[in-house]
Amino acid sequence: MAQRGIREYDAKRMLAKYLPDYLKDFSYRGEIALVSPDTDLDSLVAENPWLKAKKLVVKPDQLFGKRGKLGLVLLDATWDEARAYLKENMGSEVVVGGVAGKLTHFLVEPFVLHREEFYVAISSDYDGDNIYFSSEGGICVEEKWDKVVQVRVDVLEGIDRIDLHSKLPSSLGNRLPNVESFIKALYRFYVDLGFAYLEINPFTFDNGSIVPLDLVAKLDDAEEYWKSKKWDGLVFPEPFGRTMSKEELFIKEMDSKTGASLKLTILNPKGKVWTMVAGGGASVIYADTICDLGHARELANYGEYSGDPNTEETYLYCKTILDLMTREKAPNGKVLMIGGAIANFTDVAKTFKGIVMALKEYQDILCDAGVKIYVRRGGPNYEVGLKLMRELGEMLGVPIEVYGPETHMTRIVPLALGGGE
Numbered sequence: 001m002a003q004r005g006i007r008e009y010d011a012k013r014m015l016a017k018y019l020p021d022y023l024k025d026f027s028y029r030g031e032i033a034l035v036s037p038d039t040d041l042d043s044l045v046a047e048n049p050w051l052k053a054k055k056l057v058v059k060p061d062q063l064f065g066k067r068g069k070l071g072l073v074l075l076d077a078t079w080d081e082a083r084a085y086l087k088e089n090m091g092s093e094v095v096v097g098g099v100a101g102k103l104t105h106f107l108v109e110p111f112v113l114h115r116e117e118f119y120v121a122i123s124s125d126y127d128g129d130n131i132y133f134s135s136e137g138g139i140c141v142e143e144k145w146d147k148v149v150q151v152r153v154d155v156l157e158g159i160d161r162i163d164l165h166s167k168l169p170s171s172l173g174n175r176l177p178n179v180e181s182f183i184k185a186l187y188r189f190y191v192d193l194g195f196a197y198l199e200i201n202p203f204t205f206d207n208g209s210i211v212p213l214d215l216v217a218k219l220d221d222a223e224e225y226w227k228s229k230k231w232d233g234l235v236f237p238e239p240f241g242r243t244m245s246k247e248e249l250f251i252k253e254m255d256s257k258t259g260a261s262l263k264l265t266i267l268n269p270k271g272k273v274w275t276m277v278a279g280g281g282a283s284v285i286y287a288d289t290i291c292d293l294g295h296a297r298e299l300a301n302y303g304e305y306s307g308d309p310n311t312e313e314t315y316l317y318c319k320t321i322l323d324l325m326t327r328e329k330a331p332n333g334k335v336l337m338i339g340g341a342i343a344n345f346t347d348v349a350k351t352f353k354g355i356v357m358a359l360k361e362y363q364d365i366l367c368d369a370g371v372k373i374y375v376r377r378g379g380p381n382y383e384v385g386l387k388l389m390r391e392l393g394e395m396l397g398v399p400i401e402v403y404g405p406e407t408h409m410t411r412i413v414p415l416a417l418g419g420g421e
Contacts, residue, residue, distance in 0.1 A: 002280075003196040003218040004236045005063040009034040009107050011217035014193060018230065023185035027209045033108040034061065035086055045079065052079045054110045058086065061107040064096045064240045065216065068139050072103075076111045101241030112211050117202035119148065120183055122190045124197070124220075128154040129190075131183060135169055137202035159187045175205070182210050193230055194223030247320050251303070254316065260309035262317055264301060266324065271300025272332075273417070274325045276318060278340030278351070278377065279306045282409065286339055289410040295417055300325060308347060314354030322362045326369045333370025335416045338389075342378035342405050352377075352385035356392050363396045373398060374412040378405030 009032055016030025031050050035041070045051050058074040059067050067073050072094070074085045086106055093102050119137030123130050131151040136144050151167050153159055164180050172179055190198050197218040204211055224231070238244060244252065251264040261280065273295055277283040283304040290299050301324070305317050325334055338355065359366065359373075375389050386402050393400030403412060 002221045004221045005216075005218050005239070006234060007034065007061045007063070007105065007107070007237055008215050008217075009061050009105075010234050011198070011215050012109075012212060014230070015189070015212060015215070018193060019185060019189050022188045023181060025209075026182070026185065028211055031110055035090075035106045035108060037090060037104055041083060041086070050110065051082075051108065056082045056108055057111045058082045058106055058108050060089075060103050061105045062101070062103065062240045063237060066096070066139075070094070070096065076113075082108060096240060099241040105237070112204065112206050112213065114204040114206065114211075114213075116204050117213075118179065118204065119199075119201045120186065120203065121199035121201070122187060122195070122197070124195075128152060128157075129187070131164075131187060133168060133179070133183060135172055141201055153187070159184050178205075178210070194220050194227040196220040247324060251317065251320060254313060258307075258309065258313055260305065260307035260313060262303075262305050262309060262313065264303035264317075264320065266301055268297065268300050269324060270328055270330075272298040272330045272334050274300045274321060274334060274336045275302070276321055276336065276338045276355070277304050280304050282339065282341045285410055286337065286413065289413045290417070293414060293417055305351070309351060309354075311350055311354040311357070314351045315357045316354075318355045318358035319361065322358055322366070326362065326365045326371070329369055333372060336371055336373045337412055337416055338373060338375045338377070339409065339412060340377050340379075341409055342382075347381050348377050348379045348386075349381035349384035349388070352388050356388050359392060359396065359398070363398065366396070366398050371398060372416065373400040374403075374416040375400060376403040376407055376409060376412045 012032050013030055016028050019026045019028070031048070033044055033048050033051065035044065056074075056077045056079065058077060060072050072089075074082060077085065089103050090106070091102055091104065093100055117136070117138040119132070119134040119141045121132040123132075131153060132148050133151070134141055134144065134148040136147050141148070149167055149169065151162060151164060153162060164183060165176070168176055168180060170176070186198070186200075195217060197216070199216040200212045200214070201216075202213050204213060219231070221236070245266055248264050248266060251262050255262040263280075273290055275283070275286055275290075277286050283302065287299065287302055290296070301321065305314060309317070321336070325336065373393070375386065377385060382404060386404055389400055389402045393402070401412070401415065
């Protein structure tokens, strides 16, 4: 399970659309607007007439918190004031937690005057979920963590067997039944829509109805196939301060057009250690092993190719990595690990044909850069694929060591890094 952060805009849009399926009297309408550098503000107003009819809140929507403490939230503003704020701050650079980045996306929504602030959050771990609640929410909730109630929901138990009413603070008074119903509905929404983390801090009551004021959410991206209709074209944004390179964007576009999975993140373009790993789980194991052996700073990339990509897709993926790793020389050469577990259905020979094509194309550049290649793979037609790689090494004059499923998956890591024979 990979937890992927989503914009507050998308989380509130989903909340407004789907929570009424679990809580009939939930009347939050989801009046929200997302503003990016490409947004035509006149068209935005035409599509959302409430922008001129109500007082507004404007805040960045880029996967970082403490926006109020950073002075980045505009409150109780008219549309003209909001528009001026957007013009002034769009594209400006801020530093959040030591990370510098530009403000590119803002959430605009109605301002709700309120006195009460409540906190609720749900998180997942290996064997269940945790629900957190406090009647003293807001920006200082962490400083009042002793007031937070924690409720454990085991994976096989479910929310229906939990006596939530007795666990909530009696100080809620006549609010208690409404809060109890809301939390139970929110939990069902959380599970059914594939969330991995959800925090509403704060939420309040407006004319007796619950209104989420500030929200943080992460989805389990393993649920993407099953929840695609409900996620409705949702796009996972990059973490704040991170801008994708043209190579990463190229692989991302390829990934969007295939049934296979193609992922690439550049960690250190000058790094010595490069990987081309088949399988999401295997990619994590390889990266962990490289870091455990003390080579974290030399790890150049992270990614995976899986789901039976065709020869052309594998060729383009490999070519992209080869192009990146050979742009600069390293004093003692560079290492490329082409690894993976034992495939279930990916045709190893077919994908290796694409890799062979790319390696042939970069023969001279690889030799000049002093690249050594270590291969470990198993699965359908792996014998043919490994034979191709062995023959290729002899033909190219590039050092290529080839191992099959008889060798432990990450054994090539210490071999490649000089820690074993």
